[in-house]
Amino acid sequence: MSMPYAPLDGRDWRFTMGLRPLDESRWLEFDDRAHDERALKDSLLAAHYDEVVAVDERADAASRELLDVIVAHLALYFPHQRREVDPHEHPIVAASRLVQEDLCVLERRDAWRLSAACVCFPSRWRLASKLGATLDGIHAPVPLYDELLAAPTNAFFDRLRVGRAFWRLNWTLLDSPALHQPTSERRAPSGSLHDWFFRVERQTLRRLPDSGAAVFTIRTYVDSAAALVARDETFGPSLWRALHTAPSSVQEYKGWVGVAERLSRALKGE
Numbered sequence: 001m002s003m004p005y006a007p008l009d010g011r012d013w014r015f016t017m018g019l020r021p022l023d024e025s026r027w028l029e030f031d032d033r034a035h036d037e038r039a040l041k042d043s044l045l046a047a048h049y050d051e052v053v054a055v056d057e058r059a060d061a062a063s064r065e066l067l068d069v070i071v072a073h074l075a076l077y078f079p080h081q082r083r084e085v086d087p088h089e090h091p092i093v094a095a096s097r098l099v100q101e102d103l104c105v106l107e108r109r110d111a112w113r114l115s116a117a118c119v120c121f122p123s124r125w126r127l128a129s130k131l132g133a134t135l136d137g138i139h140a141p142v143p144l145y146d147e148l149l150a151a152p153t154n155a156f157f158d159r160l161r162v163g164r165a166f167w168r169l170n171w172t173l174l175d176s177p178a179l180h181q182p183t184s185e186r187r188a189p190s191g192s193l194h195d196w197f198f199r200v201e202r203q204t205l206r207r208l209p210d211s212g213a214a215v216f217t218i219r220t221y222v223d224s225a226a227a228l229v230a231r232d233e234t235f236g237p238s239l240w241r242a243l244h245t246a247p248s249s250v251q252e253y254k255g256w257v258g259v260a261e262r263l264s265r266a267l268k269g270e
């Protein structure tokens, strides 16, 4: 396990788009788990294809373009990573097998809609329920999204330009390190600090030049919460503060109800 990102800053929990410009060379990331995570994708695709793949055939051209862009990106920045693909399978699946990221394609029709995706590592949501949905529809279960994020997110997608990529981080606390967590249950993690895992999503957004589609990538990192507390003395207090200050609707959605109190006791050694 490894955690290259630290999305906690010691301040109160807040709801923001948090998008930052991304240099194209840093679009995709590989680490020493690449082999295992690609193998895990292969087995999930073999056993649960319909759970991890959702495609609208109108997005086939955009998916093919995404595959080409990924293969070119690997050739340029990661020449030692695998680039062979099965020409008979759907291009978004072929593309996903090459990388550690989950891949989503959105196209602008009446609104931006999710039109193709291969998501092997969902964090408690079901891909099939989101195909064809608008950004507002995808985020319908997210408290405060409608009030605070819907308008800026829609405007951001309309302004997204080829050649200018962005990234953001999302995090939560779960009681399993499994990458594939498709159930949408909102229960709080069981146990205490030593049973918990800090899960971070590094998300990127960019626009494809030919199809004009938007590509959303999700890279998931998981590490033991106890190990992070032991490694960095600011981590535990920052985590507690973010959990404690999140509004109750967010606590319920994220499965954080009562977690700040349990963390506080664990940090005090009780």
Ligand code: HEM
Binding pocket: 016, 017, 018, 019, 104, 106, 114, 124, 125, 126, 130, 138, 139, 141, 142, 149, 153, 156, 170, 171, 172, 216, 254
């Ligand atoms: C600027 C772009 C975006 C922003 C600011 C954003 C923001 C968020 C936020 C704040 C959440 C709540 C989850 C949490 O805090 O743990 C969320 C959930 C989610 N987002 Fe996004 N998001 C963006 C783009 C996208 C895109 C392009 C997709 C396309 C697939 C997507 C799919 C989801 C899904 C599936 C969930 C979980 C919803 C559920 O619980 O059913 N997001 N997003």
